[in-house]
Amino acid sequence: MHCGTVKTGHGLPAIWLTAALILALLAMGGPRAWAQDVPVQLAAKAQAFYEQRADMDVAARAVEAYREILAYTPEDLDASLKQCELLVWIGAQEQDAKAEPYYREMIAVAQRARQAHPQDPGPVYWLGVGQGMMATVAPISQALSLVKEARGNMRLLLTMDPSYCHGGADRVLGRIYSKLPFFIGGDNDKAEEHYKSAIDRGPHYWLNHLYLAELYHHEGRDAKAKQLLQQVAAGPTINGLEPECRLWQNVARKYLVGEVSSE
Structure with missing residues (x-):
């Protein structure tokens, strides 16, 4: 075969047809390649x-x-x-x-x-x-x-x-125990235990502290709640979780101003 010299059809060189076929395949593959991107x-x-x-x-x-x-x-x-x-x-x-x-x-x-x-x-x-x-x-x-x-x-x-998401398992379990009525499994002591474990595993994940502060407040232990809220309000933010940390800090400041009294 003499590449580039063979004539076909209407007299176009085979190499031109090959080039045309390649261009056609590229044109067909273009949208597909774009879709993959x-x-x-x-x-x-x-x-x-x-x-x-x-x-x-x-x-x-x-x-x-x-x-x-x-x-x-x-x-x-x-x-x-x-x-x-x-x-x-x-x-x-x-x-x-x-x-x-x-x-x-x-x-x-x-x-x-x-x-x-x-x-x-x-x-x-x-x-x-x-x-x-x-x-x-x-x-x-x-x-x-x-x-x-x-x-x-x-x-x-x-x-x-157990450390996933800054003590996430303990945080959720604490929430469950603190929110359920006692007659279907609610238990503030277990909630406190789980919240403290969550704080140990996520010392700057301020939602852990907020949940424990809420529990203390509902139990009338406002001095302990206030300590936690002050820690949240003044604490650092976690890299990558700035929006969440700022929200939690704003909640803590709100409670400090109006909802948690000092003893």
């Missing part, structure tokens, strides 16, 4: 939105971006965990009726991530958090089942990684 582009956009989540409108845009990523790559662990974090961040600052869809989506995302990554503690944590948050807005008949599931996931997390 979309998750990478979305990841950058989602991360930029995530970092600006203190603005709730931007947080909502981050949720949309992570939904797109998970539509392309449903087993993406990082996207799943960030989506859960964003959903609870938004849901916790909404009224109950508006919060419910966020918690439902969070549970679904965490369940998929759990199936795809059964050995990772992240999906276990966020699934339990979602179930616990959903219990706060669900009818009582569903709430009790959700609390049971959340407690089971947190006990599992204690065996996998």
Whole structure:
């Protein structure tokens, strides 16, 4: 074969046809290649939105971006965990009726991530958090089942990684024990024990301290509550969790000003 000289069809050299075929294949592959890059582009956009989540409108845009990523790559662990974090961040600052869809989506995302990554503690944590948050807005008949599931996931997390998310398992268990009525398992002593363990594992994760301060306040131990709140208000922020830390510090200052009296 004499490459570049063979004639075909209407007299075009075969090499021209080969070049044309290559260009056609590239043209066909162009959109496909672009589509494969979309998750990478979305990841950058989602991360930029995530970092600006203190603005709730931007947080909502981050949720949309992570939904797109998970539509392309449903087993993406990082996207799943960030989506859960964003959903609870938004849901916790909404009224109950508006919060419910966020918690439902969070549970679904965490369940998929759990199936795809059964050995990772992240999906276990966020699934339990979602179930616990959903219990706060669900009818009582569903709430009790959700609390049971959340407690089971947190006990599992204690065996996998008790330090995950700054003592997350103990923090959620403490919340469960402090919020349940005593006749269905509520226990302030157990709640205090879990909150203290969470503080040991997450000494600058101020939500641990806020929950214990709330417990002390409800028990009339306002001097102890005030000490914790002062620690929160004056403490440092955690790198990467600045919006959350600032929110918790603002809550502490609010309580110090108006809701927790000194003894």
